[in-house]
Amino acid sequence: MPSRRRTLLKVIILGDSGVGKTSLMNQYVNKKFSNQYKATIGADFLTKEVQFEDRLFTLQIWDTAGQERFQSLGVAFYRGADCCVLVYDVNSMKSFDNLNNWREEFLIQASPSDPDNFPFVVLGNKIDVDGGNSRVVSEKKARAWCASKGNIPYFETSAKEGINVEEAFQCIAKNALKSGEEEEIYLPDTIDVGNSSQPRSSGCEC
């Protein structure tokens, strides 16, 4: 156990206001859904321990504000990201159309060393709404866009019902790991003794 290397993987969640970024993150990290989230201002920060191929990683997730005004502040949050998650609402065409802007804005601000191969993952959220009847972006259309941008992995999710959230984040972690391995690994030089109530294992919380 002590010989296990702990690695930080930085993940950024982007997308229009109200598509469910905060809900997705909380469903993944805390296994909870609430209708009571406030609008995110700046960026919220959460972590989750994940185990992958016998190694333990800390996923550092940055949940960002959706309004365009906050984009110029993004650079502080985007820098050093290992994977970028683009979220849209399947019931809102505009949020889908904006994926391209979010992707380009991210590449400009984060300026990753190999932008063509930087890992993105796209999530089409809110598939539960109105039993799917209010849906306006088809899966086919979304997959076509993802394919055109270098085969971005695509998941259809419901943060409310917890559908596909775990699967999506496993893929996100895997892709972050692939990109993170090529870069220098950041290890904090202080040991956090104040938080020892949290078990270091990443077993399921049921």
Add this chain to the structure above:
Amino acid sequence: MKTGALFSLSSCPRFYYLLSSEITRRLDKSTIYESEEWKCESSGFLSRSEITHDEHPLSLGKSSIWNQFFQDSEIMEQIDRDVKRTHPDMHFFSGDSSFAKSNQEALKNILIVFAKLNPGIRYVQGMNEILAPLYYVFKSDPDEEFSVSAEADTFFCFVELLSGFRDNFCQQLDNSVVGIRSTITRLSQLLKEHDEELWRHLEVTTKVNPQFYAFRWITLLLTQEFNFADSLHIWDTLLSDPDGPQETLLRVCCAMLILIRRRLLAGDFTSNLKLLQNYPPTNISHLLYVANKLRTLG
């Protein structure tokens, strides 16, 4: 304060409709109108070419009234979304009661009018959080003569308050000496002045960029860091201090850091950032006392 007569907001919910009827009216003057009534007129159809290019609904021109219309609808959608998410835990603001609904309407009216009157800033997420305490206080006035004008009074005070803080909301000023980045830098300098050890540990050792937590503290005037009653307590000080709200706010933020210095000094990047983004419940009187001390030292 009685400022009800200052600004009549009674027509504000109509902005949307006013604008759409304005478009129809302006188009009516010069363009085709393919309704049955038109066909009955003996004058017949006008040719399509008479739609001025600028006023075509698909026109990309910035001055097009349709462009303005689409921009306005976008802002109104955003305001609507955020007003619904304002203090979702409070019956005053949230839920299906007619009281909550009418309060939401008031918040929306104020934000829409503000956005229209301030085209350089329009609506920025978070303004709803600054507006909420003002409206709550005016609406809860036990004297009905005053509470009935809560919407107008709140608007007046919101404009007043934002006159000192609006630069924080303005993207064009982010990198200027008055924008949010430089305000955050001032907080950082204040901390360095009063507690250099803590400053060094946060910003040099654990590399917690103050923007990661102080952006929200400052732009929302601490409304999301404490419960509602505690925020009002802090605001009483922010709004009454002779140094003005901005200076007072920075001192309170600095005091917040100093109050939890022991935990911060023992923490790494992750635990410190989590602590600062989820500030622990605090004795507000003591916080304000410590903040006030920073003035005499500084």
